[in-house]
Amino acid sequence: MPMTRGSNLGLLKEKLVAAEAITVLTGAGISADSGVPTFRGADGLWKNVRAEDLATPDAFERDPRLVWEWYNWRRELIATKQPNNAHNAIVELERRCPNFWLMTQNVDGLHRDAGSQKLSEIHGNIWKVRCTGCGVVENNRDVPIAILPSCPRCGSLLRPHIVWFGESLSPDDLDDCSRALKHCDVLLIIGTSGVVYPAAGFASVAKEAGAFVAEINLDPTPQSALVDLSLHGRAKDLVPLLLEPL
Ligand code: BJW
Numbered sequence: 001m002p003m004t005r006g007s008n009l010g011l012l013k014e015k016l017v018a019a020e021a022i023t024v025l026t027g028a029g030i031s032a033d034s035g036v037p038t039f040r041g042a043d044g045l046w047k048n049v050r051a052e053d054l055a056t057p058d059a060f061e062r063d064p065r066l067v068w069e070w071y072n073w074r075r076e077l078i079a080t081k082q083p084n085n086a087h088n089a090i091v092e093l094e095r096r097c098p099n100f101w102l103m104t105q106n107v108d109g110l111h112r113d114a115g116s117q118k119l120s121e122i123h124g125n126i127w128k129v130r131c132t133g134c135g136v137v138e139n140n141r142d143v144p145i146a147i148l149p150s151c152p153r154c155g156s157l158l159r160p161h162i163v164w165f166g167e168s169l170s171p172d173d174l175d176d177c178s179r180a181l182k183h184c185d186v187l188l189i190i191g192t193s194g195v196v197y198p199a200a201g202f203a204s205v206a207k208e209a210g211a212f213v214a215e216i217n218l219d220p221t222p223q224s225a226l227v228d229l230s231l232h233g234r235a236k237d238l239v240p241l242l243l244e245p246l
């Protein structure tokens with residue numbers, strides 16, 4: 001049964017201190033505190049645009065210019081943002097715990113900017129492009145990127161290196177996540193609405209493997225009934241508290 005704040009913070013701290021293996025799953029809520037819009041909710045990106053018009057392979061095939069214009073807008077916005085205290089606290093958790101893995105659904109790259117190293121960016125990265133012809137993936141931090149961008153090797157159209165709806169996640173990332181979920185003592189879920197699969201199923205995988213599962217979110221989520229503990233508040237306020245002495 002999920003509980004609310006107060007002594008729960010202390011309980012989660014105890015679990016983290018005792019844990020030999022910690023896995024963290026993050027979503028857009030952690031970057032909301034850096035000023036990056038979330039997807040769902042009142043101010044979310046999907047409020048004014050339909051996901052299937054922009055974040056699907058069909059949308060890109062239909063109108064690559066429209067999709068690239070949307071990504072250019074987001075690149076411009078994200079380029080001005082910095083990691084916040086929650087991103088930084090996760091770097092410190094990684095430093096303290098020998099067996100640590102971060103799985104982020106975020107494509108903004110802020111975890112890497114903060115210094116996280118043991119991580120899977122399971123939905124890709126907005127600062128990478130992939131050739132639709134030869135498949136080569138490259139870093140690209142152009143803001144704005146030239147529309148329509150083409151591959152310097154084969155001339156084919158480049159696309160964002162992002163996992164859209166209906167596309168599979170990388171098998172390597174899925175393997176890393178599966179290992180991290182099955183072998184962690186604590187799974188900490190931060191700032192995700194928990195509705196997009198496969199990440200929406202990660203809490204139950206860890207729970208079935210015997211982990212203590214906690215979530216930090218502004219609001220209850222579909223995962224709240226499943227987790228051992230819920231803390232409600234802003235990630236940038238709550239995550240750093242987890243590092244304070246017991
Ligand atoms: C705060 C806060 C603060 C705010 N502090 N908290 C049925 C079952 C299983 C699968 C499917 C199914 N039907 C369809 C599918 C497949 C589909 C899916 O899951 N759809 C669901 C919507 C139902 N999944 C896929 O297609 C995935 N691929 C896949 O499954 O392959 C196999 C397969 C294919 C086809 C059919 C079946 C299987 C790929 C998913 C790729 C998702 N990509 C996106 C968009 C990328 C575009 C881009 O970014 O450029 O990734 S979707 C979008 O949602 C983005 C995010 O990473 C993802 C998750 O969102 P997130 O992070 O949770 O954000 P929000 O906005 O939803 O929530 C923010 C939360 O933060 C809220 O809870 C706030 O309260 C909180 N918050 N401020 C703390 N300060």
Ligand code: ZN
Binds near residue numbers: 135155
């Ligand atoms: Zn190419």
